[in-house]
Amino acid sequence: MGADRRAAILRGAARVIARHGVRGLRVTEVAAEAGVSTALVYYHFKDRAGILHHTLEFISDRAGRYTSGHPRRERDSDPRRDLERSLLLEFQDRPEVRENSTAWGELQATAVFDPELRHALAAARTVWIGELSCAIGRVHPAASAPALTESAERLTATLEGLSTRWLSGLLPLGHARELMRDALAVELTRLARHTTPLVFD
Amino acid sequence: MGADRRAAILRGAARVIARHGVRGLRVTEVAAEAGVSTALVYYHFKDRAGILHHTLEFISDRAGRYTSGHPRRERDSDPRRDLERSLLLEFQDRPEVRENSTAWGELQATAVFDPELRHALAAARTVWIGELSCAIGRVHPAASAPALTESAERLTATLEGLSTRWLSGLLPLGHARELMRDALAVELTRLARHTTPLVFD
DNA sequence: GTCTATATCAGGATAGAC
DNA sequence: GTCTATCCTGATATAGAC
Numbered sequence: 534m535g536a537d538r539r540a541a542i543l544r545g546a547a548r549v550i551a552r553h554g555v556r557g558l559r560v561t562e563v564a565a566e567a568g569v570s571t572a573l574v575y576y577h578f579k580d581r582a583g584i585l586h587h588t589l590e591f592i593s594d595r596a597g598r599y600t601s602g603h604p605r606r607e608r609d610s611d612p613r614r615d616l617e618r619s620l621l622l623e624f625q626d627r628p629e630v631r632e633n634s635t636a637w638g639e640l641q642a643t644a645v646f647d648p649e650l651r652h653a654l655a656a657a658r659t660v661w662i663g664e665l666s667c668a669i670g671r672v673h674p675a676a677s678a679p680a681l682t683e684s685a686e687r688l689t690a691t692l693e694g695l696s697t698r699w700l701s702g703l704l705p706l707g708h709a710r711e712l713m714r715d716a717l718a719v720e721l722t723r724l725a726r727h728t729t730p731l732v733f734d
Numbered sequence: 735m736g737a738d739r740r741a742a743i744l745r746g747a748a749r750v751i752a753r754h755g756v757r758g759l760r761v762t763e764v765a766a767e768a769g770v771s772t773a774l775v776y777y778h779f780k781d782r783a784g785i786l787h788h789t790l791e792f793i794s795d796r797a798g799r800y801t802s803g804h805p806r807r808e809r810d811s812d813p814r815r816d817l818e819r820s821l822l823l824e825f826q827d828r829p830e831v832r833e834n835s836t837a838w839g840e841l842q843a844t845a846v847f848d849p850e851l852r853h854a855l856a857a858a859r860t861v862w863i864g865e866l867s868c869a870i871g872r873v874h875p876a877a878s879a880p881a882l883t884e885s886a887e888r889l890t891a892t893l894e895g896l897s898t899r900w901l902s903g904l905l906p907l908g909h910a911r912e913l914m915r916d917a918l919a920v921e922l923t924r925l926a927r928h929t930t931p932l933v934f935d
Numbered sequence: 936g937t938c939t940a941t942a943t944c945a946g947g948a949t950a951g952a953c
Numbered sequence: 954g955t956c957t958a959t960c961c962t963g964a965t966a967t968a969g970a971c
Contacts, residue, residue, distance in 0.1 A: 535954060554846065556756065571947085572950095638843065642898070655904050690892050694895035700846050703856050704887075739937085761965065762964070762965090770938090772966085773937070776966065777936070
């Protein structure tokens with residue numbers, strides 16, 4: 534069935550992007566990766582840009598799933614722990630995670646020069662930031678919405694920066710995780726100081 | 735003279751990268767930008783990869799110069815202020831800065847897939863982080879070296895993340911600057927809590 | 936050192952059969 | 954829906970004159 538192949542192509546494209554980057558994506562290679570002909574790729578997607586566009590959606594869906602999917606079970610046990618876990622999910626040596634992070638980084642970098650990709654990227658990131666600020670809100674219910682959003686923005690920016698370094702081998706995984714964990718700690722301390730009645734200044 | 739043209743080609747290449755990215759670099763366009771023929775470009779550089787390699791060196795040199803060059807004059811007046819200024823230098827709408835940031839981001843993204851580039855990038859970043867942790871040290875002389883380095887690592891990661899968002903138009907300049915400023919404030923607060931004898935816990 | 940002209944080729948995209 | 958075969962553009966790289 535068609536939808537099946539289509540999905541295979543997207544998975545293949547994601548793998549290719551993770552290996553060679555958006556820049557290095559060859560339609561031929563995507564086809565080979567999915568075990569189909571190039572013509573079929575063009576049957577399912579308008580052109581190279583179309584492949585990219587749909588692959589981005591695919592990736593951000595998948596990322597969303599493994600970021601917000603897990604918590605469901607252990608949620609409410611310890612919001613602080615959940616929060617930390619969700620941020621660290623991006624730093625794992627599992628191929629699926631590595632692939633997703635790499636592809637996400639690529640899309641980001643590409644979006645700088647490609648206005649079309651920006652919309653999709655912006656939307657995906659807005660959702661992500663929203664989810665994250667909710668999670669932070671669960672730790673600090675007293676914090677104002679804008680304060681939560683700003684924390685989420687800083688944390689996601691830091692995460693993306695660290696992720697790039699990790700993926701290019703400039704920062705060992707453990708160190709990246711530690712820096713991320715501390716960045717969170719730093720943010721939470723800040724929120725605590727600004728929302729608790731006890732302000733030392 | 736030859737060296738002159740060579741430099742012009744590098745400047746041109748940097749501009750092209752800033753406009754279209756590493757992937758979008760066309761040797762023809764570099765030549766046009768520098769006002770020379772393609773053949774001359776190949777006379778000075780082995781091939782496309784060679785152009786890229788030398789351009790990236792060129793860019794990281796230039797970045798280093800305008801990051802650490804300025805402070806010299808106003809230094810020591812107010813270390814905290816200097817520090818903030820140096821971090822915000824990357825967020826300006828001047829074409830030179832925008833171009834360098836864009837090219838640097840590209841360099842980073844490309845390095846994920848190109849081991850050769852990593853050396854140059856790693857070296858440049860190590861210098862940057864070193865300078866930054868010194869600057870932080872001037873604000874908090876009591877902080878330990880590793881603590882300073884970690885702060886510098888987090889801050890540079892955040893900066894790079896924010897920079898990418900700004901450059902792709904997903905974050906207005908003013909907001910990016912504000913988030914960066916706050917990220918610094920958050921870090922400094924943290925260092926203060928951990929180095930001052932007065933610890934509230 | 937620098938140019939004009941051109942060889943060469945990779946890779947995106949399509950035609951048409953099944 | 955899927956394949957094989959092929960076209961064609963645009964980009965890298967070189968030859969050879971000045």
